[in-house]
Amino acid sequence: MTTLRSIPPRVTWITGSGPVRRHVMFCLGAGMIYGMTAAIMAHSAWLGLISTGVFWLLLGCMAATFLLFFTLVRSGWSQRFEDPVLAFPHGMVSILIIVLAYVLIGEYRGDTIILLAQAVAVAMFRLRPRQCLLLGGWAALCVSLAQFGLVWSGAPGFSWQRGLTHFTVSAVSLMALAVVAMWISAMRVRISRQADELRQTLVQAQALATTDMLTGLLNRRAMTDQLEAELARVSRSGDPVCVALIDIDHFKKVNDHYGHRMGDEVLRAFAALAQGDLRQVDQLGRWGGEEFLLMMPHVDATQAWVAVERLRNRIAAHPMGDSGTLVVTISAGLAQFSPGESLDRWIERADQALYQAKQAGRNRTLIAETPPATTSTPVPAQPTARGPAPVVRLQPSSP
Numbered sequence: 008m009t010t011l012r013s014i015p016p017r018v019t020w021i022t023g024s025g026p027v028r029r030h031v032m033f034c035l036g037a038g039m040i041y042g043m044t045a046a047i048m049a050h051s052a053w054l055g056l057i058s059t060g061v062f063w064l065l066l067g068c069m070a071a072t073f074l075l076f077f078t079l080v081r082s083g084w085s086q087r088f089e090d091p092v093l094a095f096p097h098g099m100v101s102i103l104i105i106v107l108a109y110v111l112i113g114e115y116r117g118d119t120i121i122l123l124a125q126a127v128a129v130a131m132f133r134l135r136p137r138q139c140l141l142l143g144g145w146a147a148l149c150v151s152l153a154q155f156g157l158v159w160s161g162a163p164g165f166s167w168q169r170g171l172t173h174f175t176v177s178a179v180s181l182m183a184l185a186v187v188a189m190w191i192s193a194m195r196v197r198i199s200r201q202a203d204e205l206r207q208t209l210v211q212a213q214a215l216a217t218t219d220m221l222t223g224l225l226n227r228r229a230m231t232d233q234l235e236a237e238l239a240r241v242s243r244s245g246d247p248v249c250v251a252l253i254d255i256d257h258f259k260k261v262n263d264h265y266g267h268r269m270g271d272e273v274l275r276a277f278a279a280l281a282q283g284d285l286r287q288v289d290q291l292g293r294w295g296g297e298e299f300l301l302m303m304p305h306v307d308a309t310q311a312w313v314a315v316e317r318l319r320n321r322i323a324a325h326p327m328g329d330s331g332t333l334v335v336t337i338s339a340g341l342a343q344f345s346p347g348e349s350l351d352r353w354i355e356r357a358d359q360a361l362y363q364a365k366q367a368g369r370n371r372t373l374i375a376e377t378p379p380a381t382t383s384t385p386v387p388a389q390p391t392a393r394g395p396a397p398v399v400r401l402q403p404s405s406p
């Protein structure tokens with residue numbers, strides 16, 4: 008099936024792109040109806056049912072109306088309105104042309120009545136319920152005025168009885184159509200509102216699925232996605248990238264002495280401070296409990312160490328809690344990605360470095376020694392894959 012996305016460039020030139028395209032397609036639909044009406048009129052003129060002059064006049068009116076609305080929509084000018092298709096004014100002008108045909112066609116004018124219903128039917132897919140009613144009323148008003156004029160001017164072959172029949176037929180069918188149009192329009196508005204709500208819910212659900220509710224940071228799952236994406240990138244570019252596992256020291260004591268509420272407050276404060284301290288490209292996520300994972304693209308271990316140390320000093324210098332007297336420290340284990348290693352292995356090296364940092368007295372950042380590259384092919388994360396224990400080179404936090 009040919010979709011709008013796959014239409015060739017020559018057609019795109021006519022339809023435009025983006026939101027304009029959808030609106031132009033509606034205009035082109037109306038243009039097709041004009042075309043079919045013109046064909047029926049041409050056939051009637053050929054049979055001698057309507058005069059050639061009237062045919063050309065009506066054809067000119069239809070072509071001018073179509074071109075005017077097509078230009079307004081295709082140029083994007085109509086985008087400023089609530090209905091960029093301009094269905095309401097377009098419907099009003101179409102009804103005027105149909106009524107003009109009703110007046111000019113003569114003996115067979117009754118056949119044009121059905122076109123009024125068609126104009127309202129086409130527009131109803133774009134109009135609000137009130138506009139549907141107004142358009143139906145506009146059609147009834149125009150027909151009755153035309154009939155009044157025909158009776159008053161004594162048009163040949165037209166009597167008030169015939170006019171009354173036409174009016175009744177058009178009024179009844181327009182009324183019925185206006186009611187259906189209002190119903191469809193109300194349903195359309197409801198569906199569009201529900202679609203908006205659904206979109207919002209989806210955005211919220213996505214946020215919930217990727218965000219840690221306490222700190223507002225990425226959760227472990229989202230962080231893992233980021234790490235995998237980064238691994239795919241660096242395996243192509245060969246760029247350095249580091250991770251740091253950061254753990255709040257003696258966090259259990261914070262909970263035990265000050266309560267869980269304060270513990271939560273410390274976690275939130277750490278997240279806020281860290282985010283304010285990092286570069287835009289760095290990604291920080293809550294890895295679990297009081298442990299955080301920081302990914303730092305484009306930097307090697309030495310540069311990353313400087314950044315983590317800056318963060319460590321900042322945390323240590325920032326008293327937390329209601330009274331502003333609680334000072335917490337952090338320990339961090341840092342590992343630079345070695346081409347060819349798995350995600351698990353990489354994180355595990357950082358974890359080992361963190362463990363060593365804790366063992367060495369906490370409040371410090373240690374770098375895991377980077378093993379030699381094994382292959383340039385990326386190795387996907389294997390939850391069960393475990394390599395030999397990583398070597399951790401202890402590096403004091405303050406030279």
Ligand SMILES: Nc1nc2c(ncn2[C@@H]2O[C@H](COP(=O)(O)OP(=O)(O)OP(=O)(O)O)[C@@H](O)[C@H]2O)c(=O)[nH]1
Binds near residue numbers: 258268
């Ligand atoms: N308030 C709060 N506490 C948490 C949360 N998640 C984990 N914890 C607590 O964090 C504490 C972690 O304690 P430990 O694993 O013993 O670590 P620690 O006390 O920080 O000791 P070291 O890491 O060795 O410095 C536990 O008491 C957990 O209950 C949380 O979301 N909020």
